[in-house]
Amino acid sequence: MNGIKDALVITKRQLLQLARVPEVLIFNTIQPVMFVLLFRYVFGGLGAGIKGGYVQLLMPGIFVQTVTFTLAATAQGLAQDMEKGLIDRFRSLPIARSALVVGRTLGDALLNIVVLVVMGVAGYIVGWRPTSGPLHIFYGFLMLLFFGYALSWAGVFAGLMSKDARVVANVSFLFTFPLTFLSNAFASTTSMPKALQYFAEWNPVSTMVAAARQLFGFHNTFGVTAHSFPSEHPIVASFIYMVLIMAVFIPLSVNRYKNANRR
Amino acid sequence: MKSVIAENLVKTYRKGAVRALDDLSLDVEEGTVLGVLGPNGAGKTTTVRVLSTLLEPDSGHATVGGIDVIKNPKAVRQIIGLSGQYAAVDETLSGWDNLVMFGQLYHLSASQAKARATELLAQFTLTEAAHRPIKTFSGGMRRRLDLAASLIIRPKVLFLDEPTTGLDPRGRMEMWGVIEGLVREGVTLLLTTQYLEEADQLADDIVVIDQGKVIARGTSDQLKDQVGGERIEIVVAQENLVKAQEVIERVTHGRATVDPGIRRISVPVLDGTQSLIAVIREFDSSGIHALDLALKRPSLDDVFLSLTGHVAEAEIPVDEGKKKGARK
Numbered sequence: 001m002n003g004i005k006d007a008l009v010i011t012k013r014q015l016l017q018l019a020r021v022p023e024v025l026i027f028n029t030i031q032p033v034m035f036v037l038l039f040r041y042v043f044g045g046l047g048a049g050i051k052g053g054y055v056q057l058l059m060p061g062i063f064v065q066t067v068t069f070t071l072a073a074t075a076q077g078l079a080q081d082m083e084k085g086l087i088d089r090f091r092s093l094p095i096a097r098s099a100l101v102v103g104r105t106l107g108d109a110l111l112n113i114v115v116l117v118v119m120g121v122a123g124y125i126v127g128w129r130p131t132s133g134p135l136h137i138f139y140g141f142l143m144l145l146f147f148g149y150a151l152s153w154a155g156v157f158a159g160l161m162s163k164d165a166r167v168v169a170n171v172s173f174l175f176t177f178p179l180t181f182l183s184n185a186f187a188s189t190t191s192m193p194k195a196l197q198y199f200a201e202w203n204p205v206s207t208m209v210a211a212a213r214q215l216f217g218f219h220n221t222f223g224v225t226a227h228s229f230p231s232e233h234p235i236v237a238s239f240i241y242m243v244l245i246m247a248v249f250i251p252l253s254v255n256r257y258k259n260a261n262r263r
Numbered sequence: 264m265k266s267v268i269a270e271n272l273v274k275t276y277r278k279g280a281v282r283a284l285d286d287l288s289l290d291v292e293e294g295t296v297l298g299v300l301g302p303n304g305a306g307k308t309t310t311v312r313v314l315s316t317l318l319e320p321d322s323g324h325a326t327v328g329g330i331d332v333i334k335n336p337k338a339v340r341q342i343i344g345l346s347g348q349y350a351a352v353d354e355t356l357s358g359w360d361n362l363v364m365f366g367q368l369y370h371l372s373a374s375q376a377k378a379r380a381t382e383l384l385a386q387f388t389l390t391e392a393a394h395r396p397i398k399t400f401s402g403g404m405r406r407r408l409d410l411a412a413s414l415i416i417r418p419k420v421l422f423l424d425e426p427t428t429g430l431d432p433r434g435r436m437e438m439w440g441v442i443e444g445l446v447r448e449g450v451t452l453l454l455t456t457q458y459l460e461e462a463d464q465l466a467d468d469i470v471v472i473d474q475g476k477v478i479a480r481g482t483s484d485q486l487k488d489q490v491g492g493e494r495i496e497i498v499v500a501q502e503n504l505v506k507a508q509e510v511i512e513r514v515t516h517g518r519a520t521v522d523p524g525i526r527r528i529s530v531p532v533l534d535g536t537q538s539l540i541a542v543i544r545e546f547d548s549s550g551i552h553a554l555d556l557a558l559k560r561p562s563l564d565d566v567f568l569s570l571t572g573h574v575a576e577a578e579i580p581v582d583e584g585k586k587k588g589a590r591k
Contacts, residue, residue: 002370005370006368009364009367009368012364013353013356013360013364016356016360016364017353017355017356020355020356020357020360020396021355084349084351084354085347085348085349085351086351086352086353088312088317088345088347088351089345089347089351089352089365089412090368091316091317092315092316092317092340092343092345093340093365093368093369094337094340094341094369094370095368099368
């Protein structure tokens with residue numbers, strides 16, 4: 001019980017930070033909204049033939065991209081704590097070993113709720129109209145949130161491995177940015193070179209995008225892997241990916257935290 | 264009773280190539296202050312990290328407050344306070360926010376945590392700055408807040424790792440005052456420092472460590488006695504130099520050394536003040552005028568030099584940002 005309480009104190013710390021430096025929250029929401037507007041109006045013409053226009057295909061993609069970037073945010077936050085020696089302070093306290101990292105991932109998930117709501121509203125304004133009904137839309141957002149949370153644990157590991165917050169932020173970005181573009185998030189994979197299609201369609205980002213589209217009531221098109229498991233059952237496949245990511249990175253991170261050493 | 268015991272601690276890095284702790288043993292009597300003195304890289308921080316449960320040694324054994332740090336680290340964390348070289352507090356938050364947060368992490372209730380924060384801010388003269396973000400604090404204020412954060416649960420044993428490194432002289436004096444106050448309240452303290460005067464000022468006992476080993480232990484006076492007793496140092500005018508040396512050697516029965524450049528004569532003596540008075544009387548009757556005159560005890564710098572064969576590298580205070588980059 002105390003473990004959860006400790007983690008919540010850490011989450012509260014993160015909310016306090018946002019209250020003290022509101023610019024962080026503002027930038028965190030402006031950036032995805034800017035993406036929505038840019039893509040909607042720059043690539044809007046691609047939607048010829050898509051029912052409801054490109055924005056229907058775009059919004060799930062951009063939601064997934066945004067929650068994927070949680071990896072970098074979590075990594076940077078923890079790397080900063082490492083750099084400032086705060087990790088040592090936390091590790092010398094009589095709290096659960098998991099409290100700091102669990103608290104951090106929860107905090108980042110809370111931030112994602114705000115960001116997803118703002119993006120959803122922005123999407124609606126530029127014409128996004130999910131057709132699946134309130135319950136499925138809710139499930140869609142919930143799943144996006146979980147996806148971000150799972151990736152957050154990869155960020156925990158990256159953050160605890162790092163020695164410099166700026167480096168880890170850049171590296172995580174370099175890793176997540178191509179991952180979100182080598183996917184079906186912004187364009188159909190069928191137009192990619194065939195070899196790339198395999199990667200793009202098995203990419204967890206694509207699977208998650210496909211799952212979100214399905215939950216929002218929009219049909220996906222797949223290329224070479226059209227009859228593969230992820231393409232036919234994107235929701236189940238996405239959950240499998242999330243479980244895998246957490247099964248790998250949670251133990252790694254907790255172990256890394258126990259042995260965290262600035263020297 | 265010993266509050267802290269470390270026995271034969273060994274910690275190596277890079278597969279044994281670097282021996283950070285090399286069979287290090289020390290102990291701290293309850294209610295006393297042990298100064299762990301050594302140059303950069305001597306193993307001071309590693310020692311503190313092991314004793315405060317942050318780092319497991321390769322071998323050896325340690326207890327804090329009678330509790331095994333390796334077998335039962337969580338119980339150790341209930342009774343210790345740790346304040347490190349870096350002010351480990353959340354810089355975007357205020358001092359108040361930090362102390363309340365750490366209070367809650369020590370499982371105080373919200374109201375207890377707030378009461379304790381108010382109390383500590385007052386004790387460390389930070390009440391006025393309580394609601395400013397730490398980013399705006401001076402180095403000394405940060406260190407005081409960091410120390411306050413380590414005192415939330417009134418720890419039985421306090422570890423301070425170079426509490427004044429990087430502070431300006433004023434910040435250091437303030438910090439010394441704060442630490443002396445804590446010591447008067449009876450906390451058991453293990454303090455590392457590379458400032459010899461700091462160990463002299465604050466510690467009951469001193470262990471000198473170098474390359475992961477304890478190379479000397481004792482009170483400040485005992486360590487100084489290891490190097491030798493007192494010396495009389497007298498500066499005279501150039502024309503009196505020879506005559507003065509002759510008088511000094513006759514009175515003290517010692518061999519004087521003369522530094523002609525600064526016209527200083529120096530001689531070891533056994534009964535310091537007695538010899539000094541005798542020398543002054545003899546100077547007076549011989550008509551020699553002493554320009555400067557002193558009875559000197561060896562400094563801890565002398566101790567350090569004679570023990571290690573090298574001077575303690577007093578680290579030049581560099582800005583925090585620079586130090587952060589300097590990792591081993």
